[in-house]
Amino acid sequence: MKGHDHTVDSKILNFLKQKYNIISIIEFTDFDCDYDILEQWLEYNSKLTFRHNDRFVITHFDTDYYIENRYGITLNNFFRLWKKYNIPMYTMFFYTNHQGISAEIDNILKYNDINDRPTVFETIINRLNYPIDGHKENDTNVNSINYHGLFLAAGNQRSHRQALYNKIKHLYPNKIAASIKRNTQ
Amino acid sequence: MTLITLDPKVRVNDEFITERNIVSCGKINNDIKHKILNDYKSNNRFRADFYKYIALDIVNETVFHYPYPYISEKTLRPIAEKRIFILLAPKNTLNFLHSIGFKSFSDIIDESYDTVDDPELRLLAVADSIKKFCDIDLEEIKEYMIQNKNKFEHNFNLLSNYRDLELSRLAQIIEEPK
Numbered sequence: 153m154k155g156h157d158h159t160v161d162s163k164i165l166n167f168l169k170q171k172y173n174i175i176s177i178i179e180f181t182d183f184d185c186d187y188d189i190l191e192q193w194l195e196y197n198s199k200l201t202f203r204h205n206d207r208f209v210i211t212h213f214d215t216d217y218y219i220e221n222r223y224g225i226t227l228n229n230f231f232r233l234w235k236k237y238n239i240p241m242y243t244m245f246f247y248t249n250h251q252g253i254s255a256e257i258d259n260i261l262k263y264n265d266i267n268d269r270p271t272v273f274e275t276i277i278n279r280l281n282y283p284i285d286g287h288k289e290n291d292t293n294v295n296s297i298n299y300h301g302l303f304l305a306a307g308n309q310r311s312h313r314q315a316l317y318n319k320i321k322h323l324y325p326n327k328i329a330a331s332i333k334r335n336t337q
Numbered sequence: 338m339t340l341i342t343l344d345p346k347v348r349v350n351d352e353f354i355t356e357r358n359i360v361s362c363g364k365i366n367n368d369i370k371h372k373i374l375n376d377y378k379s380n381n382r383f384r385a386d387f388y389k390y391i392a393l394d395i396v397n398e399t400v401f402h403y404p405y406p407y408i409s410e411k412t413l414r415p416i417a418e419k420r421i422f423i424l425l426a427p428k429n430t431l432n433f434l435h436s437i438g439f440k441s442f443s444d445i446i447d448e449s450y451d452t453v454d455d456p457e458l459r460l461l462a463v464a465d466s467i468k469k470f471c472d473i474d475l476e477e478i479k480e481y482m483i484q485n486k487n488k489f490e491h492n493f494n495l496l497s498n499y500r501d502l503e504l505s506r507l508a509q510i511i512e513e514p515k
Contacts, residue, residue: 167504171511185346213409215349221404226348229340236338251406251433273510276408276437277503289493293389294479299373300471301393304411311351312401312460315360316425319464320395327471329371329391 159211159278160247168245172207175243180214185226187233194237202243210270212248213278224256231260244270249278299329306333353402353456360457388418392478393446393470398426402456406433416496419489421446421482423470425463428454438495440488445481446470 158177160168168174176197183189197208216224234244241264246257254272261269276282303320305313317332324330373387388394394415400407406427412434415422421442424430431441431451441448447469450462470478482489 161500163500163504164507167507185342185348187340187342215400215403215407217343217347217350218404219350221402224404225341225343229342232338232340249408251408253405256404271510273507275503276413277500281408281410281413282500294392294482296389297392297475297479297482299371299391300473300475300478301395301467302388302391303395303397305397308399309351310349310397310399310401311353312425312456313397315460316395316397316464318361319461320467323468323471324369325371328395328467329373329387330369331371331374332369 159213159280160209161277161279161282164247164275164277165209168207168209172205172245173203174207174209177209177211179211180226180230184214187229190230190233191237194233194239198237198239202240206243207245208239208243209245209247211278212246212250212253213280222256224253227253227256228260231257241268241270246270246272247278248272248274249276249281250274300327301329303328303330303332306331349400350402360460385414385418388415388420392421392475392482393467394418394420394422395467396422396424396426398424398430400427401425401460403427406430408433413496416492419493421478423448423463423466424451425460428452428459437499439492442485442488445473445478 158179160177165174176193178190178193183193210230212227214226216226218224234241241261251274254274257270257272301323303317303324305317317330320328373390396411396415398407398411399409404427406429408430412422412424412426412430416439423446429451431448434441447462447466450459450466453459453462
């Protein structure tokens, strides 16, 4: 959607292109809870007829706000808007790292024709998570080990990271090596 | 069309502290950077030389109180670097890794945290496992890692081949009649 490399693994995308006519790719991070952006994309891509092998690839590797750990707000809003523009569900290839989310999607679409459902592919592989190509393999070298553990929390603020560190901070720096940023006062 | 939105925009429900308030989510007092991380400059998420200095990666996954196992590069990195790992992650994330063929280290890490439903109690269980691990003599841990080299190699090889496995699975999914 934007002029950036999407997160679909390249070999998986090439495989999909062999099987389908990929019309467009959109990532949940592209609209990032700004539903005007999503609506513009849906409006641009909606049309009267779709061929049997037309597909949109939807990448879903972003986190969602869950109410009571069972209702994903962004996910539900996404499907509501998709239905609004009457794009057939079968054209959706939903590529996600949320293991088990197929059940939630099935529930959202429970009144949809069973023959008009997205293909949901739950996987741990995407271009950002799996840059194993070119990774230099290390031996299981233990000679340099001087510390028991490593604690990295230099990304987005998350309460679970702060809470765990508060429980183990007495182990820093002699047993646990840590890098912490943006989770501080 | 009625949509549910949050203002300000929030992309994850980070509030898992219950009324019991067992854990403290108070912000950490200072930014911290251990000396082994001082020279780290790599842009490659899987190329981190400082892994050679540590035995256990405490994986602080993107989400914790979340309905699904959620695997990011944070979980895959210790597998690529051949290190022991413990997961501060949604319930059953470790079980999920087992289900797709990865091995873990239950003989040196108490992994019972993975199935604890209550998020506060699960976090406490992770903290306890870390503390128990840190009570083990480092030389004993190194010996364990040498004795279990096959486990690290298995995980690394599985990760290296995982994309091909996923392509085969994807082919089956696409060919499956609906």
